[in-house]
Amino acid sequence: MDFTDGFPGHFGNFAKDEFEADWTKMAECRFSHVYEVKLKAWQEKCVLKCFHPPVCSKSSYRLGQYLSKIAKVKFKYIVAIYGVCSEATAVVMEHMSNGSLNNLLASHTLMWPKKFQMVHEISMGVNFLHSMNPPILHLNLKTSNILLDDHLHAKISDFALIHWEEGMSKTLFMESLTARGNISYIPPETFTQSSDPPGTASDVYSFGIIIWEILTQQKPYAGWSMTTVLLQVSQGRRPCLEIIPEWRPNECDRIICMMKQCWDQEPRKRPQFSDIVKTTESLCEVLKIPGSIQCHMSGEERQRSNYPWLDSPINQLEKDNILSFLSRKDFGSFRQSLKQEHVHTVYTGKNSLLHYTVTSKDAASVEHVLNLGADINATTAQGYTPLIVAVLHRLHDIISLLLEHGAVVGHGDEDQWTALHFAAQNGDDRTVRLLLDKGAVVDARERAGWMPLHLACQNGHEPVVRLLLSRMSEEAVGEREGHGRTPLHMASAYGHLSIAKLLLSQGADPNATDGSLSTPLHLSAEEGHNRVVRQLLKSGVATDSANSQGYNPLHLAALKGHTGICRQLLSNGANPDCTTLQAWTPMHLAALKGNEAIVVQLVCNGGSTNAKSENGWTPLHLACHQSEPEVTSVLLEAAADPNATEASKGWSPLHFACNSVSFQCVLHLIAHHADVNALSFGKAAPLHVAIQHGCVPIVKTLLLNGADKSLLDSSGSSALDVAKRCEKLEIVQLLES
Numbered sequence: 001m002d003f004t005d006g007f008p009g010h011f012g013n014f015a016k017d018e019f020e021a022d023w024t025k026m027a028e029c030r031f032s033h034v035y036e037v038k039l040k041a042w043q044e045k046c047v048l049k050c051f052h053p054p055v056c057s058k059s060s061y062r063l064g065q066y067l068s069k070i071a072k073v074k075f076k077y078i079v080a081i082y083g084v085c086s087e088a089t090a091v092v093m094e095h096m097s098n099g100s101l102n103n104l105l106a107s108h109t110l111m112w113p114k115k116f117q118m119v120h121e122i123s124m125g126v127n128f129l130h131s132m133n134p135p136i137l138h139l140n141l142k143t144s145n146i147l148l149d150d151h152l153h154a155k156i157s158d159f160a161l162i163h164w165e166e167g168m169s170k171t172l173f174m175e176s177l178t179a180r181g182n183i184s185y186i187p188p189e190t191f192t193q194s195s196d197p198p199g200t201a202s203d204v205y206s207f208g209i210i211i212w213e214i215l216t217q218q219k220p221y222a223g224w225s226m227t228t229v230l231l232q233v234s235q236g237r238r239p240c241l242e243i244i245p246e247w248r249p250n251e252c253d254r255i256i257c258m259m260k261q262c263w264d265q266e267p268r269k270r271p272q273f274s275d276i277v278k279t280t281e282s283l284c285e286v287l288k289i290p291g292s293i294q295c296h297m298s299g300e301e302r303q304r305s306n307y308p309w310l311d312s313p314i315n316q317l318e319k320d321n322i323l324s325f326l327s328r329k330d331f332g333s334f335r336q337s338l339k340q341e342h343v344h345t346v347y348t349g350k351n352s353l354l355h356y357t358v359t360s361k362d363a364a365s366v367e368h369v370l371n372l373g374a375d376i377n378a379t380t381a382q383g384y385t386p387l388i389v390a391v392l393h394r395l396h397d398i399i400s401l402l403l404e405h406g407a408v409v410g411h412g413d414e415d416q417w418t419a420l421h422f423a424a425q426n427g428d429d430r431t432v433r434l435l436l437d438k439g440a441v442v443d444a445r446e447r448a449g450w451m452p453l454h455l456a457c458q459n460g461h462e463p464v465v466r467l468l469l470s471r472m473s474e475e476a477v478g479e480r481e482g483h484g485r486t487p488l489h490m491a492s493a494y495g496h497l498s499i500a501k502l503l504l505s506q507g508a509d510p511n512a513t514d515g516s517l518s519t520p521l522h523l524s525a526e527e528g529h530n531r532v533v534r535q536l537l538k539s540g541v542a543t544d545s546a547n548s549q550g551y552n553p554l555h556l557a558a559l560k561g562h563t564g565i566c567r568q569l570l571s572n573g574a575n576p577d578c579t580t581l582q583a584w585t586p587m588h589l590a591a592l593k594g595n596e597a598i599v600v601q602l603v604c605n606g607g608s609t610n611a612k613s614e615n616g617w618t619p620l621h622l623a624c625h626q627s628e629p630e631v632t633s634v635l636l637e638a639a640a641d642p643n644a645t646e647a648s649k650g651w652s653p654l655h656f657a658c659n660s661v662s663f664q665c666v667l668h669l670i671a672h673h674a675d676v677n678a679l680s681f682g683k684a685a686p687l688h689v690a691i692q693h694g695c696v697p698i699v700k701t702l703l704l705n706g707a708d709k710s711l712l713d714s715s716g717s718s719a720l721d722v723a724k725r726c727e728k729l730e731i732v733q734l735l736e737s
Contacts, residue, residue, distance in 0.1 A: 014039075016087045023048070036095065045095040048085060077125030079147055079157040096147035096155065104148060105217045112249050115214050118154050119255060120280035122146055125156035126207060127273035130200050139198060141206035142185045143213055184220040185209050188234045189267055201267035207276070208262030211255060212239045215248075227494060228425070228459060235448055236265050237415070242355065242380055242389070246323050246347050251283050253348070322353070326360040335368045343374040352378040358386045363397045376407050383413030391419045391435075394428055409440040416446040424452035424468065427461035432468070442471045449482035457490040457499050465499050469506055477506045484514035492520035492536065495529035500536070510541040517547040525553035525569070528562040533569075543574040550580035558586035558602070561595045566602075576607035583613040591619035591635065594628040599635065609640035616647030624656035629664035632657075642674035650681035658690040658698055666698050676707045682714045691719055694728045709735055 024036040026047070035048045080094035098104065101118065110118075129136040138145075138156065145158040187205035190198065209220055220239040221229045244256065258279050264270050322342055325334035343353050354374040357365050366386075370376060377385050387407040390398045403409070412418050420440040423431040432452075436442060443451050453472070456464040465487075469477065478486050488508040491499040500520070504510065513519055521541045524532040533553075537543070546552050554574040557565040566586070570576060577585050587607045590598040599619070603609065610618050620640040623631040632653075636642060643652050654674045657665035670676065677685055687707045690698045703709065709719040723731040 014083055014085045014092055016085060019048070019085075045097075046082060047093040047095050048090040049093060050090040075125065075128045077121050077153075077155050078128060079155045093157070094155075096157075097150050098148035098152055100144045101146040101148060101154060101214075102143035104152070105143060105213060109217065110214070112252065114152070116251070116255065116280070116283050118146075118214055119211055120277070120284045121154040122156065122207065122210065123273060123277045123280045125154070126203055127277045129156070130203070130273050135200055137198065137200065138203050138206070140182060141203050141210065142182060143210055146210070183226050183229050186233075187263075187267065188236075188265060191230055191234060199267070200272065201270045204262050204270040204273065204276070205267075207273075208259045208270075209239065211259040211262065212244075215244050215252070215255070215259075218243060225459070231458065235415075238263050240392075241349055241382065242351060242384065243359075244349075245327075246351065246356065248348070254279065254283060323347075323356055326356055326365070329360070329362075331360070331362045331365050335365055338368065338372065340372050343369050343372045350379065350381045352380075352386075354378060354386045355380060355384070355389055358389045358395065358398055358402075359393065361393065361395055361398070363395075363401055366398050366401060370401075370405050376402060376405050377411060379411070379413075383411075383415075385411050385419075387411070388413060388417075388419050388422060391422045391426075391428070391431055394426065394431070396430055396434075399431055399434060403434060403438050409435050409438045410444065412444070412446065415448075416444075418444050418446070418452075420444060420452045421446055421450070421455060424461065424464050425455040425459055427456070427459060427464055429461070429463040429467055432464050436467070436471055442468055443476050443479065445481075449480070451476075451479060451481070451487075453477075453479075453487045454481050454485070454490050457487040457496065457503070458494055460491075460494060460496040460499065462496070462498050462502070465502060469502070474507055477503060477508050478512060480512075480514070483516075486512050486514075486520075488512065488520045489514055489518075489523055492529065492532050493523035493527060495524065495527060495532055497529075497531045497535060500532050504535070504539050510536050510539045511545065513545070513547075516549075517545075519545050519553075521545070521553045522547055522551070522556060525562065525565050526556035526560055528557075528560060528565065530562070530564050530568070533565050537568060537572050543569055543572050544578055546578075546580075550582070552578055554578065554586045555580060555584070555589055558595065558598050559589040559593060561590075561593055561598065563595070563597045563601070566590075566598050570601060570605045576602045576605045577611060579611075582615075583611075585611045585613075585619070587611065587619045588613060588617070588622055591623040591628065591631050592626060594623075594626060594631055596628075596630045596634055599631055603634065603638045609635050609638045610644060612644070616645065618644045618646075618653075620644065620653045621646055621651075621656055624653040624662065624665045624669070625660055627657075627660045627662035627665065629662060629668060632662075632665045632668045636668055636672040642669050642672045643678060645678075645680075650679075652678045652680075652686070654678060654686045655680060655684070655689055658686045658695075658702075659693065661693050661695045661698065663695065663697050663701070666701055670701065670705050676702050676705050677711065679711070683711075684713045685711050685719075687711070687719050688713055688717070688722050691722045691728060691731055692726055694726065694731065696730055696734065699731055699734065703734075 018040055019037040020040055026034045026036050033050045035050065036045060037048050038045050079096065082092040082094070084091055126138060126141065129138060140158055145156070146154050147157050148154060185206040187202050190202070212220060224232070241256070258271070258276065261269070261271050262276070322334070322337065325331070325337065345353060352375065354366070354369050354376070355378070357369045379385055385407065387399065387402045387409070390402060409420070410418055418440065420432065420435045420442070421444070423435060443453070445451055453465065453468045453476070456468060480486055486508065488500060488503045488510065489512070491503060510521070511519055519541060521533065521536045521543070522545070524536060543554070544552050552574070554566060554569045554576070555578070557569060576587070579585055585607065587599060587602045587609065588611070590602060609620065612618055618640065620632065620635045620642065621644070623635060642654070645652055652674065654666065654669050654676065655678070657669055676687070679685055685707065687699065687702050687709060690702060712718055717725070720732065720735045723735055
């Protein structure tokens with residue numbers, strides 16, 4: 001693979017021997033290795049990002065496009081790209097001596113001016129990318145892709161590596177994002193039903209999460225599973241604002257406001273980076289940020305540090321504030337200096353001192369604050385009571401203490417999540433029992449209609465499910481949340497077999513449908529949960545129930561390639577020729593995805609190989625369109641019609657095979673008597689189509705098997721005319737000879 005095809009002349013292609021022999025591995029990930037190297041000619045350190053062979057072999061053209069694009073991008077806040085090293089399948093990049101922002105946030109405590117500076121520099125870098133024509137989308141924006149130079153200035157790296165292509169499935173796009181560990185930075189519209197491609201608003205959302213990380217120096221959604229993050233973000237939840245330090249300058253409120261706008265649920269409501277940089281620039285002017293880092297470290301850390309200028313004093317505000325005792329875990333000094341007026345102080349975000357004391361995890365200090373008259377049910381701006389905060393942190397001693405002092409167990413936050421909801425989601429059965437014993441409403445509903453039981457079933461917390469069911473009526477086991485899903489839907493969708501069994505034993509209806517008419521079987525079949533499917537089939541669930549799109553469980557299993565589930569469904573009477581609203585059969589969907597084993601199963605169970613969708617496509621059309629020679633062979637052996645025509649262009653499977661440049665499919669079709677001179681509605685023969693794509697082997701095969709090169713299409717063009725017009729010189733010579 002020659003990376004330099006089409007590159008501008010100034011973009012270098014370095015040979016391996018231009019680097020000194022000592023390569024130091026800096027990082028290793030799923031898609032690349034990163035090495036620190038030194039160029040002999042420059043005697044300058046640089047970085048080689050070596051892409052793994054599977055990435056290159058499948059996407060060499062795309063990678064070439066990427067490299068030619070980034071070669072033109074040069075800006076103060078963008079990591080410079082010097083060129084490529086074709087021998088190593090690598091990009092040669094500027095060396096950033098202080099690594100990633102992700103590592104810095106974990107190892108150093110930044111002062112506020114430096115935090116604001118970094119927010120501004122990141123916004124400048126992304127704004128530059130978005131100002132290109134057309135805009136360059138990062139789509140992989142996170143703290144590990146923000147690198148730091150000798151003076152800890154931020155630069156953007158790894159932009160434009162992820163691509164959205166026309167017609168690309170949302171599932172495939174999501175897989176490419178989550179494979180890179182981006183789950184916390186993905187905007188909600190990416191994993192909803194929206195068909196809109198990602199735009200600049202996607203990077204704005206990721207930037208909002210990065211701001212939160214910089215302000216808190218914490219990781220968002222720490223300890224949450226991927227499915228929990230997806231669900232909660234889609235319902236509008238964001239990283240907790242309560243842990244942003246109370247001792248912060250007033251200017252920080254403007255950044256927090258901007259951060260919340262950036263991660264707005266509606267993409268159109270998020271600001272453009274052209275406006276964001278105006279805000280960040282004005283904050284930098286106000287604070288007159290110096291060039292060096294401002295942070296505080298212990299003496300031992302400072303001795304180990306590479307930064308000799310870290311001796312700046314701790315902000316006086318932190319020393320004077322009563323909260324600084326809590327932050328330093330100096331609980332003795334905290335209790336000794338505490339006065340009654342402190343407990344009634346309302347801090348930023350409507351936090352009370354009791355909220356902060358609970359977060360400190362020191363039960364003695366909590367009791368001391370309560371004894372001084374703190375409001376035990378005070379709520380933050382998000383509606384969190386001290387009890388909810390304690391439940392979030394699993395602080396059982398403090399939960400018991402708060403309950404003994406009269407904390408209200410049924411209070412909900414701004415989304416009507418009660419303490420019981422949070423405990424159920426966390427799988428904290430000890431807290432669930434405490435709350436239920438104090439009168440918590442077992443079937444309380446939050447804003448989207450979820451009960452604690454829904455959350456426990458979704459997250460697989462069987463002890464909590466058993467505890468909740470023991471306090472609920474028989475009817476409650478089938479209660480639906482806002483989208484119509486029952487607890488059994490949740491357990492089935494996430495593959496929690498033991499919980500599904502438990503719910504069924506308690507009378508849950510396996511045929512209950514949600515808002516899209518999906519049953520639990522639809523969800524488990526689509527997600528590939530074989531054992532849950534088996535359990536639902538034992539319970540007598542209907543196998544051919546269709547959802548609002550006309551898909552039944554067999555359609556979904558065939559589309560997703562779940563061979564074992566297809567076998568189970570067919571063995572239990574599923575109709576192999578059932579159709580969706582667009583008249584797709586399971587055979588169509590299996591052929592579309594190249595699932596050969598499922599096609600064989602459907603054929604063996606009497607599935608039709610010649611069923612036509614509403615646009616006239618047969619499974620064979622789809623297999624040839626997708627370049628799936630194995631599926632094509634199976635279908636032809638099962639008597640699929642090689643000369644069936646679809647409705648829009650009148651193309652046969654051979655037209656599609658030529659159009660997708662699938663030589664093997666062409667051979668299979670000709671071997672099964674496909675008409676090499678079949679004409680489309682536009683009078684184009686397969687030979688016309690093959691010539692447009694310049695595939696000489698296919699053209700030769702068609703000619704050897706009787707293709708008539710004198711046929712004229714609707715424009716009056718012969719095969720030779722098409723070859724000349726498309727400048728396929730080798731084919732021109734072939735036809736003229």
